[in-house]
């Protein structure tokens with residue numbers, strides 16, 4: 001067993017035994033830390049992992065709490081029987097709200113969650129049958145196998161068992177194909193170009209976070225045996241956000257640490273301040289606010305990174321020594337037309353950025369797309385990758401039209417790309433970044449991943465990712481964080497990630513930009529090797545030396561129009577190219 005697992009097992013055991021030795025008020029505090037921790041695990045997934053901020057998590061606790069109150073008090077169900085129904089009801093509400101809100105971006109998303117957080121709170125207080133702001137009382141205690149959880153110490157064990165299960169499942173999830181896709185969500189263009197269905201996955205993460213909040217709401221309802229709106233308002237949602245920010249949104253442990261620190265500060269202030277200021281004033285909130293601001297100032301990324309330094313390190317994700325193959329795409333014969341662009345036009349208002357451009361790429365060749373600044377190269381690249389729709393014209397991949405298709409659909413059709421400004425997940429390892437490329441070649445979903453039933457497929461994906469890293473010469477860096485690589489290596493990593501998707505066509509957007517001379521030479525050698533292995537490549541590039549010595553053919557554009565096409569030698573001597581692009585200088 002690794003040191004990390006031993007530590008975690010010890011922690012769980014200590015928590016389970018805590019009620020035997022701790023006084024009741026500590027057990028209550030620990031129970032609340034666990035309940036809040038459950039909500040915060042969801043919030044870490046939502047905020048830290050998927051990049052969405054929610055001011056509405058407490059409302060989800062409330063939906064489950066009210067649902068179980070209605071079923072148990074109103075209908076006489078047992079709490080255990082009401083658990084799946086309460087959680088499912090919350091998930092349905094989350095699905096509906098999520099579908100509406102997660103498409104919003106930035107501030108709009110935050111305000112959207114705030115709006116429904118407030119709305120749900122007032123619904124709890126005003127809907128008939130929910131007992132108004134006094135709520136519903138007399139909820140039964142949870143009973144499992146004839147054991148009634150009336151003793152707070154038993155509830156404590158139950159709550160922390162739920163926390164341990166949630167932590168294990170969330171950690172499994174993050175360590176999987178879906179988890180990597182979730183971690184790629186903040187870089188939406190990158191994620192879509194890797195075949196990740198970002199909108200659907202966002203709603204899924206939103207629902208997962210709501211389900212964790214629902215379990216906490218259900219536990220809390222049957223712990224305190226009364227349900228009213230006050231713990232489910234926006235204030236409580238803000239508290240949850242504070243907890244995860246204090247703990248650190250980037251790691252699951254931050255959820256529990258933040259919950260514990262939050263509870264400790266609140267309890268300390270409640271106990272200490274009256275001694276300092278007397279009982280006349282209520283200074284807790286003011287002191288609490290100041291403390292939180294100070295904490296956030298001193299621990300930018302939350303407290304978890306500090307704790308991580310002293311905790312045993314998790315073992316880095318490694319590829320297995322061998323694994324079965326992933327599905328491969330069928331390939332056309334070398335020399336056949338792979339991509340055909342026919343009369344592509346892109347207008348921005350009155351400006352024609354791409355004007356009736358036609359060319360084709362044949363299987364197994366390297367084609368360079370060049371032109372002076374503002375010639376329309378990037379726009380053409382955007383048309384090929386689906387980032388922008390063409391105003392007119394046709395783009396076909398192996399005869400099938402892809403103009404107007406989404407970046408995800410184009411990725412699915414076998415077109416992989418790199419970005420002019422490198423897009424990686426810097427905090428993920430080099431291996432995991434490369435594995436993101438193989439997303440479309442796996443199929444394990446959320447539940448399979450959370451239950452760790454995806455290991456055979458995961459081994460194949462990681463093996464493939466490592467194979468591509470070895471292929472491009474980055475194999476030895478697999479366990480490093482991608483953000484620690486030099487820029488040139490990051491560009492190469494993007495190529496390895498693209499190759500992991502088993503592409504029919506590799507599109508490279510200014511791959512030599514920002515590289516030093518020796519890095520360019522290495523990149524050039526790599527692209528030649530890939531071509532020799534049968535990979536078809538289109539590259540947009542500014543660096544004439546780099547392009548001229550590498551490509552089989554060139555397409556030259558100027559003012560959005562194709563002015564030349566042919567081998568580097570023929571293009572080099574073309575008077576129109578010399579005139580337009582090279583300004584009379586020899587290439």
Ligand SMILES: Nc1ncnc2c1ncn2[C@@H]1O[C@H](COP(=O)(O)OP(=O)(O)OP(=O)(O)O)[C@@H](O)[C@H]1O
Nearest residue numbers: 348351352353371372373374375376377378379380
């Ligand atoms: N979204 C947009 N809205 C309006 N005009 C645009 C847009 N994108 C590009 N253009 C214009 O289209 C023309 C072609 O731009 P594009 O970026 O495709 O050229 P480029 O060849 O890639 O240039 P560079 O080499 O400088 O990157 C330019 O005049 C540019 O200002």
